[in-house]
Amino acid sequence: MTLMRFDPFRELERLADQAFSVGARATRSMPMAALRRGAEFLVFIDVPGVDPEDIDVTVERNVVSVRARRAPAHQEGDEVIIDERPYGEFSRQLFLGDNLDSDRMSGDTRDGVLTLRIPVSEASxxxxxxxxxxxxxxxxxxxxxxxxxxxxxxxxxxxxxxxx
Incomplete structure (x- = not known):
């Protein structure tokens, strides 16, 4: 197995966010797509409206952690009429299999999408x-x-x- 597809704690967090977010329709998640293309895995994580400076990607052993922070658009003195956009800190963890080379992982952002490229290790x-x-x-x-x-x-x- 290369990527852990189900994280029970993440699912519990998602359900708790939905249950306790009265009136808010959006949860504090970052939708993701992952696929293998040739000799690398590509992970696409939606981070709309997040400044690339506010995205942190760390790797520890076989766990990739992605944290993104989005501040509200309103400033002090603004009269907020509607604010349905989620803001705050968002996080996501990916559990990598031994066949992936996290040392050569790279990433970039474009059009509100964080793209991670994780090569398959040569030994695999x-x-x-x-x-x-x-x-x-x-x-x-x-x-x-x-x-x-x-x-x-x-x-x-x-x-x-x-x-x-």
Whole structure:
């Protein structure tokens, strides 16, 4: 598993926000989409109206924490007629699998969307292993021991090579 899709504590927080926000329709969440594209995961988090300076992204072990702060638009002395926009501090946590390389993670914001790019670690990417054949003549490894793979200058028949 690469990204934790269900966080029971986050769900509990969401339900509590909905229950205790009398008259307010918006919850204090940041909607997210995550997908794999080639050798990286892309995470898109909606942060409309948030200044990029007010977004903090931290990584600790395999947990990515995103915090965003949005201040209300009104100032002292303003007469507020309607204020349905959520403001305050918003947070989101992503639990990364061991197959992702959080050291090479990058992010940027554009049009109110924070985009995180998390590469798949090279050790987790599929690779082709070429196997040679065991020679039972004197001095060669016996059955069950590894033999050396053929080099580029040697030729081998299709029966001598196996791709795993």
């Amino acid at each position: 990417e599929p690779r082709r292993v070429q196997l040679g054949t065991a020679d039972t003549s004197e001095g060669a490894p016996q059955h069950g021991t590894a033999s050396s793979a053929t080099t580029g200058s040697e030729t081998a028949s299709a029966a001598d090579r196996t791709t795993v």
